[in-house]
Amino acid sequence: QKEVEQNSGPLSVPEGAIASLNCTYSDRGSQSFFWYRQYSGKSPELIMSIYSNGDKEDGRFTAQLNKASQYVSLLIRDSQPSDSATYLCAVNIYNNNDMRFGAGTRLTVKP
Amino acid sequence: KAGVTQTPRYLIKTRGQQVTLSCSPISGHRSVSWYQQTPGQGLQFLFEYFSETQRNKGNFPGRFSGRQFSNSRSEMNVSTLELGDSALYLCASSLAGTGSYNEQFFGPGTRLTVL
Numbered sequence: 001q002k003e004v005e006q007n008s009g010p011l012s013v014p015e016g017a018i019a020s021l022n023c024t025y026s027d028r029g030s031q032s033f034f035w036y037r038q039y040s041g042k043s044p045e046l047i048m049s050i051y052s053n054g055d056k057e058d059g060r061f062t063a064q065l066n067k068a069s070q071y072v073s074l075l076i077r078d079s080q081p082s083d084s085a086t087y088l089c090a091v092n093i094y095n096n097n098d099m100r101f102g103a104g105t106r107l108t109v110k111p
Numbered sequence: 112k113a114g115v116t117q118t119p120r121y122l123i124k125t126r127g128q129q130v131t132l133s134c135s136p137i138s139g140h141r142s143v144s145w146y147q148q149t150p151g152q153g154l155q156f157l158f159e160y161f162s163e164t165q166r167n168k169g170n171f172p173g174r175f176s177g178r179q180f181s182n183s184r185s186e187m188n189v190s191t192l193e194l195g196d197s198a199l200y201l202c203a204s205s206l207a208g209t210g211s212y213n214e215q216f217f218g219p220g221t222r223l224t225v226l
Contacts (some may be wrong), residue, residue, distance in 0.1 A: 034135050034214065043201055044154070045218040088154065090215075097142055097205060098167040101154040 003027065004091050006102035014110050021105050023089030027069070032081040033065060033072045034090040037083075038104065044088055047076060079109040113138065115204050116220035123224045129190040132221045136183050136204030142166075143185040144215060145177060148199040160185050189223075197225045 006023045013019045021035075034046035034049050050056045050072065051062040062075040072091075076083055089102040116135045124130050136143050144167075145157040156169035160179035177187040183204075189196055199222050203215035 034215070035219075043199075043220045046214055046216060049214050075202075092213070096167060097144065097159050097161070099144065099156060099203075099215060101146075101156075103153045 002102075003100045004089055004102040006089050006105050008103055008105060009106055010107045011051060012110060013079050015079060017079050017109075019079045019083065019107055019109070021074040021076075021087050021089075021107065023072045023074075023091075024097055025072070025089075025091045025100075026071055027091070027093045027099075028070060030091050031041075031088040032092040033063070033094075034052050034099075035061075035063060035072075035074045036090060036101075038083055038086045038087040043098075055096070070079060076107075079107075080108050081111050084108050115200055115202060115216055117200075117218040117221050119221060121222045123226060124192050125226050126192055126194060128192050129188065130209065130223060131134075132187045132200055132202075132223075134159075134185045134187070134202035134204075135219055136185070136202075138178060138217060140206050140216075141183050142205045142207070142213065143179060143183065144203045144205070145185070145187050146201045146203065147171070148201060148220075149197075150212035154201070157187070169173050194224045197223060199223075 034063045035048040038044045048063040056063045060077045064073045086104040093100045142161045144159040159167040163179045179185045199219045200222045203217045205213040205215045
């Protein structure tokens with residue numbers, strides 16, 4: 001089992017729709033979780049961090065964490081073509097700045 | 112506040128050579144992590160430095176090494192380059208060195224091509 005798993009996609013949604021990205025992780029003791037966005041040819045950009053069970057909202061982005069299910073998700077509301085990118089889930093898997101990344105989900109938002 | 116900087120941005124080397132990459136973290140950040148990104152393997156953790164000490168290490172051969180200086184700048188070295196070392200090398204800096212609530216911010220990366 002991989003330490004961090006994501007649906008590789010590609011995921012395609014129409015403009016204005018909600019995009020839902022999912023991630024599961026293997027280490028039950030992990031405490032911190034991150035979502036990064038990576039445009040083609042660019043480096044990853046941090047968009048959300050979440051540490052507690054429940055939802056965390058930032059603008060059009062909502063991160064959801066369920067530690068019991070070892071599951072973290074990212075919702076993008078009112079998706080825009082500029083949201084088209086690869087979204088990487090990252091887990092601080094041993095709680096010691098040892099970050100493990102999922103393979104990423106490629107999202108395409110169609111006008 | 113300036114972001115993470117990496118030099119050089121692009122490198123072309125031949126098999127058997129060695130290469131040194133440099134990373135300057137965000138001012139005040141003391142932790143620097145290095146990653147390798149390839150289309151096949153994704154983003155893989157190489158190692159992390161904090162206060163000039165390697166604290167964590169990923170599953171890479173000893174040809175990959177690094178160090179950190181007193182000003183938190185870090186260098187990564189790859190010796191005896193192989194074709195499979197062609198990748199985007201990313202460094203990321205974070206503020207604190209301990210605990211789990213450390214957001215990491217990436218530099219633009221160094222694109223290494225091994226011929």
